[in-house]
Amino acid sequence: MSQVPQQHRARKRFGQNFLRDLGIISRIVRSIGPREGDRLVEIGPGQGALTGPLLEAAGALEVIELDRDLIPGLRVQFFNYPEFVIHEGDALKFDFAALKGDGPALRVVGNLPYNISTPLIVHLLTAGNAVADMHFMLQKEVVERLAAQPGGTDWGRLSVMAQYYCQVDQLFIVPPEAFVPRPKVDSAIVRLTPHTTLPHVADDPVLLFELVKLAFGQRRKTLRNNFKGRVSPETLETLGIDPTRRPQTLTVAEYVAIANQVAVDDAAGAEGSDKG
Numbered sequence: 427m428s429q430v431p432q433q434h435r436a437r438k439r440f441g442q443n444f445l446r447d448l449g450i451i452s453r454i455v456r457s458i459g460p461r462e463g464d465r466l467v468e469i470g471p472g473q474g475a476l477t478g479p480l481l482e483a484a485g486a487l488e489v490i491e492l493d494r495d496l497i498p499g500l501r502v503q504f505f506n507y508p509e510f511v512i513h514e515g516d517a518l519k520f521d522f523a524a525l526k527g528d529g530p531a532l533r534v535v536g537n538l539p540y541n542i543s544t545p546l547i548v549h550l551l552t553a554g555n556a557v558a559d560m561h562f563m564l565q566k567e568v569v570e571r572l573a574a575q576p577g578g579t580d581w582g583r584l585s586v587m588a589q590y591y592c593q594v595d596q597l598f599i600v601p602p603e604a605f606v607p608r609p610k611v612d613s614a615i616v617r618l619t620p621h622t623t624l625p626h627v628a629d630d631p632v633l634l635f636e637l638v639k640l641a642f643g644q645r646r647k648t649l650r651n652n653f654k655g656r657v658s659p660e661t662l663e664t665l666g667i668d669p670t671r672r673p674q675t676l677t678v679a680e681y682v683a684i685a686n687q688v689a690v691d692d693a694a695g696a697e698g699s700d701k702g
């Protein structure tokens with residue numbers, strides 16, 4: 427693996443914690459299992475800790491890096507890979523669907539900047555069928571929320587959204603010592619594999635996530651309270667959902683059922699008012 431001495435000072439505002447532990451790096455790459463022909467995309471290559479072994483395995487890689495001071499180092503380090511492409515810019519604004527185009531779906535990887543990891547995951551989850559799978563290093567606590575099960579304290583908006591779209595697998599924990607500079611918290615590797623067919627289909631996903639946000643407005647309160655003025659207790663009862671339940675006890679299937687019923691009720695209400 428090529429390593430270039432870098433004079434770069436890690437920047438906190440870019441969430442820069444560079445991976446240094448070769449054992450961890452090779453374990454991450456083995457979990458990804460890159461192969462020739464994969465459309466691999468790395469978010470935040472930094473100083474190339476994962477970039478090198480990914481390129482070696484797949485021969486081609488596109489990276490998205492926001493810190494322009496890191497770009498020259500990457501160009502030098504990987505100059506001998508003709509299929510290494512650098513996109514200089516913000517992954518939060520990056521159009522992954524356009525990058526996929528008519529080609530195979532993207533395999534997205536990254537040791538993500540922790541300050542933007544949640545919006546970035548939401549951006550990718552909603553990128554249609556652009557993504558085949560994602561492997562991310564995240565704060566351990568975020569991975570626990572992504573992979574949580576209904577009924578547990580970690581089950582929340584992010585869990586419902588991730589599991590609506592994906593199979594979520596928590597792979598392994600990475601301690602702070604694996605990075606320079608060391609983060610204050612443990613990290614973990616997660617694999618997100620978008621469902622080829624959604625197990626539960628919301629007629630209107632925007633409405634689904636609006637209702638999930640409302641439901642989790644106050645975790646200690648009941649659905650009846652959190653949904654006040656938007657979803658009636660009668661609607662919940664029609665679906666066999668007890669309005670006195672708390673938001674963290676509902677499954678993805680139950681949230682989807684609520685959203686689909688509310689869509690029907692809203693449409694009936696609109697029709698009624700048109701006639702009135």
Ligand SMILES: C[S@@+](CC[C@H](N)C(=O)[O-])C[C@H]1O[C@@H](n2cnc3c(N)ncnc32)[C@H](O)[C@@H]1O
Pocket residue numbers: 440441442443444445446469470471472473474475476490491492493496515516517518536537538539540542
């Ligand atoms: C935690 S570091 C990981 C660096 C490298 N992959 C490693 O494992 O050592 C996060 C990387 O993401 C870059 N970055 C931060 N915000 C970004 C954004 N919005 N879009 C793309 N890259 C970003 C940082 O400059 C940095 O290189």
